[in-house]
Amino acid sequence: MRKSIFLMLPLLALLITGCSQPQTKQTKVNSVKPTTESLLKSASKTWTFSQSISSQQTSHGVSDTLTASEVSKIDNQSSWTAYKGTLISTSVKYKQISLKKWQTDMRQHFTKSAQAQIHLMTVPQINAVLKKLGATVKVTKLSDLVFFETKVSGMTLPQGFIASGHHLYAINIYYRDTDKTTTIDRGQSFTDTATKKTTSAIALDRLNGTWIAPETTTSANDTGKIMIKDGYLYQHRYDSFERSAIQSLGDYALVSLNQNTIYAAQKVNAAQAGYQLTSKSVASGDSIGYLYLFTSANQLIRIGQGVTTTYQRTNALVAASDLPQTDVTIFEQMATLKPGEVASTITVKAGPPIVGMTDSIKYLTDATAGQINSNDPVSINNGTVTLD
Template identity: 65%
Template structure:
């Protein structure tokens, strides 16, 4: 009997150890799964700079009686129509020029409720974990969260305004979940989330010495017109085009001369970066590129090929000659551009219009179209004459 009791006691102790070990293992697995979602997101957001372009948007109905519907549909929004995009840099989020900081869920909830009067706060709800996972599934994510704090919550860096979206990332995709909704007295359509693609999957342009770009470039597939001749001329760091009665000039910019922080905070650069990504190319700190007054982006792929991106199209230009013919870009016009720059150090000669009268030079504060929102805007027109190679401004 005593022997039997000892064996029974040993069996019970072993069973307790086994059950305790099993529970511990299960808790450990749950913790690992949960931590992996957040850790994966933080790892994806860690690089110095990533640009995320819009891919898809989802929505569902909300009614007064049944709340948010479980039926989720894809919104009919084209990639070119949707202006939303994100840049991430070492965990920081930037949308155009607005910078956001990460905050804990509890802090985000507290600050979010501050924006509503007390009576209205009762009508505010957060999506449940089940609803978030349903949105993630519809957006194509192959994973789930186990609690809302698995998501990244944001507030504006300057005034702490909460953003009504929470984020999670994996691989080359960033998922933005619309996390908050408010009770309604009628049936409405509400946004449930968006997915963005990382442009690091796109083809990148390499860095090229500006001197190697000099010459004449032709877009063979272009239907020529007065506003688009299908030909550009490059000379000593400037891109020239002939439109109607004018020559237009823009600076070729080596973005390596700008700090990564300044580029990420530049709204003009951010907009052009999105344009490049939508066309399948990457605009980054190593890029040599230019722009123009019509909003086109000129992205140099190598010293003999460039891509013009804009107005929903990407046009390829090939360098056909290392020289610029005088009938394409007269030497007198180059002298006028250069000397007007010298006469106005704080400005840049942007255009030269030649009709029956003396040449008219359009002066701008800048012709750096990739980084300056005022590039190409004419602030004055100067009538000039050129005598023996010297430019004179006519009074």
């Protein structure tokens, strides 16, 4: 009996020692949400539309077959900007909320009968969409996604978001019962504009001169020549000179740029052409909607209408035959003659010069830029401009 007890003591000690050993195995934490939240806290990060995924839905539910959606013009121009935890699109600001609050606020916008028809996507369905969009990450639960609603009215976005690498994924989270076969959006991906070519700040006085696009087929509407003088970009179109302001975007508060719809649209245009338009850029626009992005003191890129045109500065001077001093004088003095307005165009036909006046020629930030308020005939004598 005593022998049996002695044999059991070492075994008991071994069991006690084993139980007291610290547990080294830890549960693996999904880093998807922390990574997303970290990227969304950037001072300024913009993602532009890349692709969209859809599937069919029938009375039996949502199909597992995912296909690339036909891209609309609205999709192609869409973008998201992160600014210190706030998500911005088309000047609307969204704040992050929990999954629980998102579900509550989302359902409040439906009647009770409609609420019974709402279904949330499952984790496998969400991961299937992420995979189809090219993501290398997965979620383990719905709360791994980040949810948003408007800061002012509390309107929820129908998507949950994941940021990974250079991409932002917007995954549609819910669907409603239907009696008909229909196509529904399942998710979209957006690409960080930081993957595009960068531009930097350039002093405006370094841009003065004549700029030529050698590959342009010249026409009355596009001469392939731009004149820059003292912070303004001049072009000759048909019977008119058109002027626009060259804007150093570093002069603007970052938060105001991020909420500016014109800047956002041109940022998308730049990204689609392979360039970044940022708060450090120097750029201009015009009445047609082109973006003129300076990549150096001797090169600018014109982006618009699906075409990218390169201009080179060929001369630091502007010839009087290209931009007469009389026209420059008219442009400059009209601001004094009509306070609060600026001259946008000068047209010369049979009679006196006709000056098109507008509220602004800052095409990258002002919605009213280039909108003509009046066409005023003028005279110039001994360097002084007067209204006729």
